Amino acid sequence: MRTVRLLLLALLILAIPALSFAQFGVAVTFAPPALPVYEQPMAPADGYLWTPGYWAYGDQGYFWVPGTWVEAPEAGFLWTPGYWGWGGNAFAWNEGYWGPHVGFYGGVNYGYGYGGSGYEGGYWNNGAFNYNRSVNNVDVTNIHNVYNKTVINNTTINNVSYNGGNGGSNARPTAAEETATHEHHVPPTAMQTQHVHAASTNHELLASVNQGKPPIAATSKPGEFSGKGVMAAKQAGAPYQAAETKATENKAAANKAAAQRAAQPNPSHAKPVAAKPVPAAHAQPAPRPQTAPKAAARPATAAHAQPAPRPQTAPKPAARPATVAHAQPAPRPQTAPRPEARPAGAPRPVTAARAQPAPHPAKEGHQEERPRQ
Numbered sequence: 001m002r003t004v005r006l007l008l009l010a011l012l013i014l015a016i017p018a019l020s021f022a023q024f025g026v027a028v029t030f031a032p033p034a035l036p037v038y039e040q041p042m043a044p045a046d047g048y049l050w051t052p053g054y055w056a057y058g059d060q061g062y063f064w065v066p067g068t069w070v071e072a073p074e075a076g077f078l079w080t081p082g083y084w085g086w087g088g089n090a091f092a093w094n095e096g097y098w099g100p101h102v103g104f105y106g107g108v109n110y111g112y113g114y115g116g117s118g119y120e121g122g123y124w125n126n127g128a129f130n131y132n133r134s135v136n137n138v139d140v141t142n143i144h145n146v147y148n149k150t151v152i153n154n155t156t157i158n159n160v161s162y163n164g165g166n167g168g169s170n171a172r173p174t175a176a177e178e179t180a181t182h183e184h185h186v187p188p189t190a191m192q193t194q195h196v197h198a199a200s201t202n203h204e205l206l207a208s209v210n211q212g213k214p215p216i217a218a219t220s221k222p223g224e225f226s227g228k229g230v231m232a233a234k235q236a237g238a239p240y241q242a243a244e245t246k247a248t249e250n251k252a253a254a255n256k257a258a259a260q261r262a263a264q265p266n267p268s269h270a271k272p273v274a275a276k277p278v279p280a281a282h283a284q285p286a287p288r289p290q291t292a293p294k295a296a297a298r299p300a301t302a303a304h305a306q307p308a309p310r311p312q313t314a315p316k317p318a319a320r321p322a323t324v325a326h327a328q329p330a331p332r333p334q335t336a337p338r339p340e341a342r343p344a345g346a347p348r349p350v351t352a353a354r355a356q357p358a359p360h361p362a363k364e365g366h367q368e369e370r371p372r373q
Helices: 002-015 175-181 190-200 242-263 265-275 287-300 309-313 316-322 331-335 360-372
Strands: 022-028 048-051 054-058 061-065 067-071 078-080 083-086 091-094 097-099 122-125 128-132
Touching: 048 078, 054 190, 061 190, 067 190
Parallel strands: none
Antiparallel strands: 022 091, 048 067, 054 061, 078 097, 083 091, 122 128
16 A cells, blocks of 8 residues: 555656746735846856846745856756746746756746756856856856857846746747756755845845845845845836736735734724723713712802802892982982972071172162262
């Protein structure tokens, strides 16, 4: 029974060789940005092979993994770049690998010898790698095993970075690439893995930040993101379509937020609703309307009823006209009949102050005295 299981497992591995180095768990519903245009830094030393840059996917969306020079794990091995492939409902990442021949990498034109099929950047000869100077930037004073061979489209300009789907490459594996798929492969080296991790933590390499034009497009060695060997992208490979990317990222963020809220809302919202009506501290607004009738009871007390008696003192000014002090103008018309009462009294007619016209005849008597003289 065990032998049968091992045979079935072996047949399964042989049936899906192209997925043996796939980056499982990475599937995105929208395509990566186009490959940016950049210059290749100079090879640091003999034995380093160029590994082109590509768009990887992380928690914050697509990010750029700079192209870099990497030491081959062993002489005679070539690098087959990874690529994004449409699987019918999403894009899946197929991890790159080392092997004696270059296999299928989706027909993506990565440039610098990787024109979509095979590799024209160099070859191994007796344990030494020979560099094609037409596509590789090498210092001939330090590296002597070089040659020149013209390669068309040796730079990535306005190239899509995926195979299949809407607008992707339509390339299919050739017979030689199918054969290379079944050969012995070696996964990315530890330096390459560290290089990808460093890129994933660099905020400037996010496609949503650099708009498809990363400031660190290529490096002379893995993980070295500063110094003379760093090359910035000249331009984005194509206008960056961020609308779909941001919309999908927003949906993913909204789904995560909704999932977190779904776990918290029931207990968190239930506690305040049940607890607030129970304690008296939160019920204070309810008893305050009950204290309002107490204000109605206060007018019954004399101390708090002072504003009420004041309107009762208002009739007092009505009583004031009954007093003589404020009614002085009224009694004056009553003094008018008093002259009628004076003739009833004897002494007031005897007053001679108003009988002065009688003494005028006395002046006439003075005129009689003049003739006496």
